[in-house]
Amino acid sequence: MTARNIDGVALSAQVRGEIAQRAAELTAQGVQPSLAVILVGGDPASAVYVRNKVAGCEKTGIRSLKFEYPADAAPEEVFAKIAELNADPSVHGILVQLPLPKQFDADKVLEAISPEKDVDGFHAENFGLLLQGRKSFYPCTPWGVMKMLDTEKVEIKGAEAVVIGRSNIVGKPMAVMLLARGATVTVCHSQTKDLAFHTKRADIVVAAVGRAKFLTGDMIKPGAVVIDVGINRLPDGKLCGDVDFDSAREVASLITPVPGGVGPMTITMLLANTVESAERAAKA
Ligand SMILES: Nc1nc(=O)c2c([nH]1)NC[C@@H]1CN(c3ccc(C(=O)N[C@@H](CCC(=O)O)C(=O)O)cc3)C=[N+]21
Structure with missing residues (x-):
């Protein structure tokens, strides 16, 4: 068998069309959806992802604001910006790009974002929900x-799913x-004793380990359906x-490519x- 690709670029285009429509309706009501992105330090991969996010906003009619800080920025400065954005009703989403430099406690930073604007879904409250x-x-x-x-x-429903x-x-x-x-879920990780024992039983396998070409055909x-979340640079x-x-x-039977699979869907x-956050704000 040769698997068919799941095309994340094509699916993104379709979904982004619907998002653009919702954004246009909100904008017509006087509420343009707006995303604030905070980037600390000059990590080149982060810069690429942030650029993709800003470009995605532009194409769908979402306003984007970008705030950049040097790698040695004081955490207080970033916390102050988050507080300001939390209080700004024209901002619906706040994203702090990870990873952060080592003087930052990432959990504390994520927790400082108002859960109502946590469009990453990383806040402990949203994770708990x-x-x-x-x-x-x-x-x-x-x-x-x-x-x-x-x-x-x-x-x-009923599928054997293995998340690595x-x-x-x-x-x-x-x-x-x-x-x-309704899947039966097994979570494997670096301490898992016999990874292949688990993956060979999976109807759906999601690889999110950060190691290039780690999951092999055998x-x-x-x-099986194979989902590749990894982004590794060779x-x-x-x-x-x-x-x-x-x-x-x-x-x-189905597989996601990299690039062109999960990455574009994430954005x-x-x-x-x-847009969802802006819709909730417009209703409130
Ligand atoms: N607060 C926060 N939220 C994130 O969502 C977040 C983050 N921090 N830190 C880093 C990871 C990584 N991530 C990616 C998003 C898109 C692509 C993407 O568009 N990838 C393209 C290729 C891009 C390229 O050329 O490098 C693709 O797979 O086709 C990749 C990776 C979001 N992340």
Whole structure:
């Protein structure tokens, strides 16, 4: 079998069309959706992602504000900016790009963002609501993955799902969202004894470990759906996922490419959360 690709660029274009429509309606009512992005330090990968986010806003009619700080910025300065943005009714989403320089306690920074404007879905309150199956902002990457699975009509209820990685921003919320939809979820990580034992049983496998070409075809059940959340840069400068695409696609039924898979969907769902936040503000 050779897997078919799930095209994150094409799906993004479709979803962003709907987002642009909602943004236009809000703007006509006098509430233009608006996202503030805070970037600390000059990490080149972060700069690329932030640029993509700002470009996504522009294309969908969302206003974007960018605040940049040097790598040695004082945390107080960033906390002050977050407080100012929290209080500004014209701002609907606030995102602090991760990773932050080491003088920052990232959890404290994320907690300083008003939960109503936490369009990343990283605030402890929103994560708690997600765990309880209540309305919050869904974290963008796992939500984008769910959108891809639903668009492809992948059966989630009753499926064996294996998530590799247990980060707060991808692995854990991904497991929770699959669980909420009725999958039997196994979370694997660096201490897992026999990873292939688990992955070979999976109908759906999500790789979010941050190690290039880590998941190979021999670890995958024939016909499985393979979702690659990894973004690794190889020494030659090329982007590559956590999945060994060439061997995996010979075994899987559906697979997401890198680039052009989950990455663009992450940004699309950020735009969706921003519009959602503006809709809630317009109703309030
Ligand atoms: N507060 C916060 N929120 C985030 O959502 C967040 C973050 N911090 N820190 C870093 C990670 C990473 N992330 C990506 C988003 C888009 C692509 C993306 O668009 N990737 C393109 C390729 C981009 C390229 O050329 O490098 C693709 O896969 O096709 C990748 C990675 C968001 N993150």
